[in-house]
Amino acid sequence: MRFAARSALALCLCAAAVVSCEGVNTLSSKDNTLAKHPDAQAASPEWTLDEEGLGTWETCDTCEQCILDPLPAGVKPPRPNGGGPGRDPGVVHCKKCLGCSVILTRMKESQPMKAIGKDVKVFSGASGAAVMKGVTAERGNVFVKAWCGLKGNYRQTPRNHPLPTKCEHDGEDIPSSQRRPCQLKGGIFGWSECNFKFLNALDKLAEDANLTAATPRTWTEHVKSFIPWQEGDEAKGIKVDTRMQFYEVAEGASIEALYGGVLDARTMALTKKIPHEDVVRAAVFDLLFSEQDRHGQNVFVSETGRLHVIDNEGAFGPINSMLIPGGQKYEVYRIGYNAVCCGNLPGTEEENCPGKISDASAPEVMIDYRCHAPGRFIGTALPPGLEPFLRRIEKMSAQAVFDHYEMSHLEHAKTFKVRVSEMLDGGFERAMIAQYARQPPGDGKQYGNDFFYGLQPACCGAKEGAHCKVRIAGREEQSFNNLSEEDKLVWPGNEPGREANTLWPGPVEAPHLKRPMGNKLRRDSGEVRIPAAAALAQDNLHLSMRLAVDDDNGVITCEHLLSALEAIGVDNARIELEGSGEVPIVDGSAYQFAYECARVGLVPAHADGSTAEVPRMAWRPSEMITVRDGDAFVQFIPDAVTKLLPMPREREGSWGRIRQMLKREAEARGEEMPKF
Structure with missing residues (x-):
């Protein structure tokens, strides 16, 4: 009886096993229980376990289609035969592969933008890094980026160098003690972990600063996938097993692709849809995190006008953003590449420089933050x-x-x-101007991210006759001109406030826009130097001082600044002015200048091209000098240091106390008190 029972049980188990095996052969994507984002559900191909060419990420060497679904539990991984027509017999090639962590696809060359009624170009970037679209089960659509670690000689475009197959500087497989130190810049071709740290730190900072609405979130994940299958691509279908950087999707297209260099009625309408707070937020992001490579290819605008910035690998450097006036990116859109970087054009500098200024500005100038800030000024309204x-x-x-x-x-x-x-x-402008003061002036020849070109007034519309004129598409010129004046402005009624009018009152003749005039005091950059010398002071001026080398080149209202420098002990300084040649009067005193200089501190001056300190050449009178004008007078008393002392005419007691102070100081130095 016992034997019979066991036999019956064995028969039962065997029968169950047969049913199970038959059921496995019919498993398909419909039986998968993996929860997927709707984007992932739409991107996932259907499959059945018994279809020809099905494999898994682990069992396949190359694959044409990735599947996010995992291999069902308890099922032996399918493994197609190796080889095939034109293939290495030792390579296992699959049509579809289960168990991918992300489905990768190549970037397209263009995409439709309904808001402007046409397809626009998709820029792939100039760095050569691998940038692909991706879909994950949890997050749906993403972008994925790598600077090394992909096999098969992957190229982002045919003109780019192949991606290094190994991250030799800082790869995750290299012991930390043997990794090279991270470089100053982020997003460096051939590097990995340093790039990840750079971007993830910036993401965390943006989150804590409440600025994540300015740019897509980013994070690092290990990728199990295959390079997209694209005919003619040497790397097609190669297995991906490396860490990569993930990004949320920035909807829309780049502002440079949208405009295409010219403005028309539809792109103007889309520009007016951009929320002003989006532009201000992005500009604050760029200034706070010191973005040095913000051009129109990494500023995105969606169908509804929402604006985001992408590719923030230029952070923590100088500032050079198209959203912020004064840098090279902005200036190129304002007056043209030829006028800003003539030395970087094909041919010789003698042939190309000085470059010709464009007749009209590119439409990107209207994304200047000032066009979107109330009163064209942010200040402390962060x-x-x-x-x-x-x-x-x-x-x-x-x-x-x-x-x-x-x-x-x-x-x-x-x-x-x-x-x-x-x-x-x-506030914002204080930080902007302070940073620009550290950046060298652009000369109109060199290409680079660390130059400053002066602060021109904002160009916030396409109205002709203002200090700027935006380039209009020729075929659209008539229809564009039919628009109302308000429709041609980014923000009708948002005129410059008091602060904006003070900071940028009119067009500035920056050094790169000046042309050589033969003046012996003019340097190659077009700069005029005016020594702060008494011999250059103009006579018969009572309300202000003017120093001039000729009738055309002079500086007025400089007495407050020079007094401040004298008071704090500065005898060697370079003072740069742009525009009208007038030193800002501020409150009419030397206080603000003295305060700002004292706040940042003084350093020794060095000779050009040398580390040697320039000797102090302070002028000191050898005897007491008195200059009178009616009842008013100024008296210079020989001393080793500079002091500014009042000399009251009516209160002799006060003057007596000053005498006592001078006497004590002279005795402390072992000198005789000056005779009065």
Whole structure:
């Protein structure tokens, strides 16, 4: 009886096994229980376990189609035969592969934009990094990027270099003690972990600063996938097994692709849809995090007008953003590449320079933050939630910021701390001007990210007759001209306020726009130098001082600034002025100039091209000098240091106290008190 029972049980188990095996052969994508994002559901191909060419990520060497569904539990992984027509017999090739973490596809060359009624170009970037669209089960559509670690000689475009198959500088398989130190820049071709740290630290900073609405979120994941199958691509179908950077999708297209260099009625209408707070937020992002490569190919606008910035690998450097006036990116759109970078054109500098200024500006100038800020000025009206973050950072050391945000380079934390301090000290424009003061003036020849070109007034519309004229598409010129004046403005009625009129009152003749005039004081860059010498002071002026080398080149109202420099002990300084040659009068005193100089501190001057300090050449009278004008007078008394002392005419008691002070100081130095 026992034997019979066991036999019956064995027969039962065997029968069950047969049913199970038959069921496995009919398993398909419909039986999969993996929860998928709707985007992933739409992108996932159907499959059946018994179809020819089905494999898994683990069992296939090359694959034509990735599947996010995992291999069903308890099922032996399918493994197609190796080889085939034109293939290495040792390579297992699959038509479809289960178990991918992301489905990768190549970027298209163009995409439709319904808002402007045409297809627009998709830029792939100039760095050569691998940039692909992706779909994951959890997040749906994403973008994925790598700077190394893909096999098969992957090229982003035929003109790019192949991606390095190994991340030899800082790959995850290299012991940390043997990795090279991270470089200052982010997104470097051939690097991996340093690029990941750079971008993830920036993402965390943006989150804490409440600025994530300005740019897509980003993170790092290990990718199990295959390079997209594209005929003619040497790397098609090669297995991907490496860490890559993921990004949320920025909807729409780049602003440079949308405009195509000219403006028409539809692109003007889309420009007017852009929320002003989007532009201001993006500009604050670029200034706060010191973006040095913000051009129109990485500023995106959606069908509804929402604006985001992408590719933030130029952070923590100088500022050079098309959203912020004064940098090279902005200036190229304003007056043309030839006028800004003539030395970078094909041919010789003698042939190309000085470059010709464009007759009209590119439409990108209307994305200047000032066109979208009330009164064309931000000041301390920073985006919500930002100031408390700045206050927290201000209390931290650069090392603490570096450690907390796991940054890739300590200099990034130092640069960030400076920007935070300057924003808190006086707002957006204060920080912008302070940073530009550290950047060399552009000469109209060199290409680079660290130049400053002067602050021109904003160009916030396409109205002719203003200081700027935006380039209109020839075929659209008549229909565009039929638009109302309000329809030609980014923000009708948003005129410059008092602050904007003070900071950029009119067109500025920046050094790169000046032309050689033969003046012996004019340098190659077109700059005129005017020594602060008494011999150059113009006579018969009572309300202000004017220093001039000739009738055309002079500086007025410089007495307040020169007094401030004298008072704080500066005897060697370079003062740069643009525009009308007038030193801002501020409150009419030397206080503000003295305060700002004292706040940043003084350093020894060095000779050009040398580390040697320039000897102090301060003028000192050898005897007491008195200059009178009626009852008023100024008296110069020989001394080793500069002092400014009042000399009251009516209160001899006060003058007596000053005498006592001078006497004590002279005795302390072992000198005789000057005779009065």
